[in-house]
Amino acid sequence: MIRLILAVVFALLTAALGAFLALNPGHASFEFLGVQTEMPFVVAAGGVILFAFLMLVIWWGIYLLWTSPDKVKGFMGRRRREQGYDALEKALIASAAGDGEAAVRQAARADALLDRPALSRLLAARAAESAGNLDGAQTHYEALLEDQRTRVVARRGLAQLSSERGDLGATIDHAADAFQQAKGARWAFDALFDAQVAKARWQDALTTLTEGERRKHVAPDTGRRRRSVLLTAAALEAEINDAETARELAVSAHRAAPGFAPAAALAARLLADGRRHKRAAEVLESAWAAAPHPALARAFQDLRKSDTKAKRMERLKALAELNPDHRESRLILIQTALEEGDAPAARTLLDPLMESGQPSSRLCALSARLARLDGKDELARRWMTRASHAGADADWSDIDPEGRLFAYTPDDWKRMVYVFGDENRLTHPRYERYERAAGAVPETALLDAPRPVKSATSRTASFADTPARMPDDPGVPDEGEGKPGRSA
Numbered sequence: 001m002i003r004l005i006l007a008v009v010f011a012l013l014t015a016a017l018g019a020f021l022a023l024n025p026g027h028a029s030f031e032f033l034g035v036q037t038e039m040p041f042v043v044a045a046g047g048v049i050l051f052a053f054l055m056l057v058i059w060w061g062i063y064l065l066w067t068s069p070d071k072v073k074g075f076m077g078r079r080r081r082e083q084g085y086d087a088l089e090k091a092l093i094a095s096a097a098g099d100g101e102a103a104v105r106q107a108a109r110a111d112a113l114l115d116r117p118a119l120s121r122l123l124a125a126r127a128a129e130s131a132g133n134l135d136g137a138q139t140h141y142e143a144l145l146e147d148q149r150t151r152v153v154a155r156r157g158l159a160q161l162s163s164e165r166g167d168l169g170a171t172i173d174h175a176a177d178a179f180q181q182a183k184g185a186r187w188a189f190d191a192l193f194d195a196q197v198a199k200a201r202w203q204d205a206l207t208t209l210t211e212g213e214r215r216k217h218v219a220p221d222t223g224r225r226r227r228s229v230l231l232t233a234a235a236l237e238a239e240i241n242d243a244e245t246a247r248e249l250a251v252s253a254h255r256a257a258p259g260f261a262p263a264a265a266l267a268a269r270l271l272a273d274g275r276r277h278k279r280a281a282e283v284l285e286s287a288w289a290a291a292p293h294p295a296l297a298r299a300f301q302d303l304r305k306s307d308t309k310a311k312r313m314e315r316l317k318a319l320a321e322l323n324p325d326h327r328e329s330r331l332i333l334i335q336t337a338l339e340e341g342d343a344p345a346a347r348t349l350l351d352p353l354m355e356s357g358q359p360s361s362r363l364c365a366l367s368a369r370l371a372r373l374d375g376k377d378e379l380a381r382r383w384m385t386r387a388s389h390a391g392a393d394a395d396w397s398d399i400d401p402e403g404r405l406f407a408y409t410p411d412d413w414k415r416m417v418y419v420f421g422d423e424n425r426l427t428h429p430r431y432e433r434y435e436r437a438a439g440a441v442p443e444t445a446l447l448d449a450p451r452p453v454k455s456a457t458s459r460t461a462s463f464a465d466t467p468a469r470m471p472d473d474p475g476v477p478d479e480g481e482g483k484p485g486r487s488a
Helices: 002-023 041-097 100-113 117-130 134-144 148-165 168-181 186-198 202-214 220-238 243-256 261-273 277-290 294-301 309-320 327-339 343-355 361-373 377-389 394-398 410-423 441-445 456-465
Strands: 027-032 035-040
Touching: 027 041, 035 041, 041 100, 041 117, 100 117, 117 134, 117 148, 134 148, 148 168, 148 186, 168 186, 186 202, 186 410, 202 220, 220 243, 220 261, 220 410, 243 261, 243 277, 261 277, 261 294, 277 294, 277 309, 294 309, 294 327, 294 394, 309 327, 327 343, 327 361, 343 361, 361 377
Parallel strands: none
Antiparallel strands: 027 035
């Protein structure tokens, strides 16, 4: 609408000007080089306008001729960049699609067309990596180290290549440099921490973890659990040469995560070796209150070698009271009742556990002890037969047959950093490897050999009166014959 109004106004002004010139024709005279010319004013004005237009056209032509080389050069540059970006796009698509050869080819074309060495080198490195040419990718990444802008991304690429090759030392070097340069690079923390754990560099991993927590790369709870595992592994390593340092590390590990049983057991043992039994007892009690474990009960029972059997039973009862509803606390009370010969108390605690599901070998062994206490030798032997077939408790695998607690390999500790640290779950490596655990060994030793019968006649009669059983039948009575572990 505005344009229409302006056009109308311009037309009116032009008409008014034409009318004015028609009413006032006037004359114009010119003299140039001795030549004098006279003409109407309108014709003279038109000539001036035409002359100006011709001069403008001539000047424009001269300008085009003068600037044409730059324009041609700019056009060719734009066309070259468009081709380079097209090659860059194709290289990225090919790299994402896993077509390594096409990615390398298009990356080389983009490098030739674009004057962006950082971008082209990075693309070439990625393309070579997609094609499986790790040496070529490393060459391009090392070239990127020269530019401060691409130093971190080059370190990331080199760290990944080193990790794929299994060169953990080089991975640590590249990730450490990136971790120092870029405080927000989460990948640098993960790569550095993982490589240090894989190399069993516990102290270095602790330093990295502390800095990662400060930068909020890891959640506080996860950081505390990871620290507990790392400190425990470091304490085991330091115990060989420096018992005091190992003791401090183990106590710190327990303090970081009271529910981590290996840290509490190790701290208690080292404190007891230093004659700090009271502090060791406090560590085990706090660990039991947080997360009961049979290894903690074993350590608490054997805390003072000079204690009598009655004193140890009293100590175990006090430990169970710290977490009375837990299954392990009930098992402790069953064990102490059996040791004290209190069959009714043991039966009251054992029956609910036996009825809650398929009994484990440990529960079967306790039932055998209860039957033996009741004087039912045959029933006790049947329960021990069943114990040999029942599933084992995973927690008991943390106590080996020689009584050592958490006798893990370095690889087990490396895995524990993530399983317990990230998932808050205690693994049982020896159980997973089907290694023999301490489980029911002490229970079996309590059973005496079967008493010999008095005569052949009685043996024959007894054999004839006993109903035949299947070869793989462990000999546990049916429901109609009464449940083992209970008084008849």
